[in-house]
Amino acid sequence: MQQISRRSFLASSVAALGGFALTACGGTAASSGPVTLRWSMWVSTPQERAAWAALADNVHKAYPNITIKLETSAFDPYWDKLQTELASNTQADIIGMQGLRMPAFAARQALQPLQTFISKDNDVNIADFYQPMREMMSFKTQLYGLPYDIGPVALYYNSDLFKAKGVEAPSATTPMTWGEFRAKAIALSDASKHQYGYAIVPSFDAVVPWLWSGGADYMNEAETASTLDTPEALAALHFLMDLILKDKCVVPITDLSNSLFAVEQFYSGNVGMIMGGPYDAINMRANAKFKWDIAPIAAGSAGSVTRLSGSGFGISPHTQYPEQAWQALKLITGTPALKQLASLGRAYPARSSATSAFLQESTPIKNIQLFQKILDGSIPHSKGHFFRTTTTWQETEVMFAQEFNPIYLGLHSVEQIVAAVKPKFDKLLQRHQALVNK
Structure with a gap:
């Protein structure tokens, strides 16, 4: 782009x-x-x-x-x-x-x-x-x-589940730290009841806010090379994968092709938190049979840096x-x-x-102003980030689906996944540059 x-x-x-x-x-x-x-x-x-x-x-x-x-x-x-x-x-x-x-x-x-x-x-x-x-x-x-x-991405959370578990709901004015997010997700989880603290879409897009909040990115500013192999990017990916594979406080991924996986799990009432945009509100009101609200996404070393798309x-x-x-x-x-x-x-x-x-929508949620505050940059340590893509992003997403998304299954290490993705991402970025400079 x-x-x-x-x-x-x-x-x-x-x-x-x-x-x-x-x-x-x-x-x-x-x-x-x-x-x-x-x-x-x-x-x-x-x-x-x-x-x-x-x-x-x-x-x-x-x-x-x-x-x-x-x-x-x-x-x-x-x-x-x-x-x-x-x-x-x-x-x-x-x-x-x-x-x-x-x-x-x-x-x-x-x-x-x-x-x-x-x-x-x-x-x-x-x-x-x-x-x-x-x-x-x-x-x-x-x-x-x-x-x-x-669509500034925020954290949707199940207010009823937080209350039932005796877990303090996320603040609308101060982003949780990653450590606080992990603690809440673990406290909300009970595998015997199929309850989990978090659900995630098994896609590359879903990790982007985690990368940014951890001080990393997926490509350099010039859009010529992938930066997924930097220490910051690897640390962010390890944190997220540990939530899934070690802490087991994330709904187990069963279908890598389902882009609605997280929100469908959230509708069940057994998931505490998911990331979503304002565009999800219409379906949330129709399908979620519990009280819910929104909060900033969790803050890593670089703050709470969410996706704007x-x-x-x-x-x-x-x-x-x-x-x-x-x-x-x-x-x-x-x-x-x-x-x-x-x-x-x-x-x-x-x-x-x-x-x-x-x-002023017909059935407002308590923290409805949050989306505008993200756009305004008025929440401390929280900001929205323009989601940069490229002229070869269609092919890049296909590559991610094949090479990156299996990371959610835990069959290969973070380092192995990144080692497979980076050269292919770099090649697609080279093609992108050729298209841009035509």
């Missing part, structure tokens, strides 16, 4: 752009004959699909000539399906895009740059989007998508209706739309003008 170029993204044009009101603007392209736009997106539950379907209906209400056909898949199959569609130029007109995957798709021209639309549209306010999300949705100074959410939508370069797709894209990422998503707990809005809706 070209982080340096992203920081300068649209610097000259942002100041000139005005505010966006979610009303039909009456533009000639959007007012022409009837069209049907396909919109692809991932969902995990019926509640999520209903939230997106409501926004699709809003587009039709605002622009009666535009009908949105919503096409949804579960998260993991979504990316396989998208790759297949891109290969045959059958992708949707509007494409859901995770920020960490944006460089890979933008570099392959799977989305079209939005500056042409922005430069001739006085009704869009790009500056209203949080800067990290403008960076995540851009590549080589060009914006390729409009974000809908920003998010998603948005882009426009296919092969759409037959680019102007109509732009009108729809503006609407589904406008302030009223993001407030609607926020009120359901589906997204922490990527627009600063819409965040109040999440903080």
Whole structure:
């Protein structure tokens, strides 16, 4: 990911752009004959699909000539399906895009740059989007998508289980140390009752906050070499693996391919803590039959350093209706739309003008302000960190799934896993540099 170029993204044009009101603007392209736009997106539950379907209906209400056909898949199959569609130029007109995957798709021209639309549209306010999300949705100074959410990862915890076990709940204002986290996780665990202090998704992404909080990283700033073999990275990985394999206070991993493993275990009521973002709130309220709340993730030697990521939508370069797709894209990422998503707990809005809706959602949790405090950097020893990825991140994730994720099974040592991963990661970073410098 070209982080340096992203920081300068649209610097000259942002100041000139005005505010966006979610009303039909009456533009000639959007007012022409009837069209049907396909919109692809991932969902995990019926509640999520209903939230997106409501926004699709809003587009039709605002622009009666535009009908949105919503096409949804579960998260993991979504990316396989998208790759297949891109290969045959059958992708949707509007494409859901995770920020960490944006460089890979933008570099392959799977989305079209939005500056042409922005430069001739006085009704869009790009500056209203949080800067990290403008960076995540851009590549080589060009914006390729409009974000809908920003997701600072926090620690979700089962208040009822903490109370039943007589364990003090995590503080919302002072991050636990790693030692305190370990002690709480052990105290919450009882294998005979299938109760565990923590559950983790068996993926590389899940270890990133642990690496950062331990003063490590997964690649260098120049994005030319992996840094997983540094003493700090190895120490962080050892701490996490010891929780799983020695302390046995983490739910045993039984399925390396299940990206919903941690949250499904949490729903059972037998898990004390998991990491999750604001986007998990809608499903948490629907599926968790116990009291829960949120706290900062545990702090290592570098503090509580959590992951900032998010998603948005882009426009296919092969759409037959680019102007109509732009009108729809503006609407589904406008302030009223993001407030609607926020009120359901589906997204922490990527627009600063819409965040109040999440903080006032219909069934708020006690520490609801935490997500904003992470973004503001107002919690001592806690901060959010931009999740850097590369143009070869799709291939990198496949490599991680094959070479890194078995670390959770304990069949190989941390050092053996890192020794297998590093040369392959380095090679992918070399390919990334070649793509960036083309």
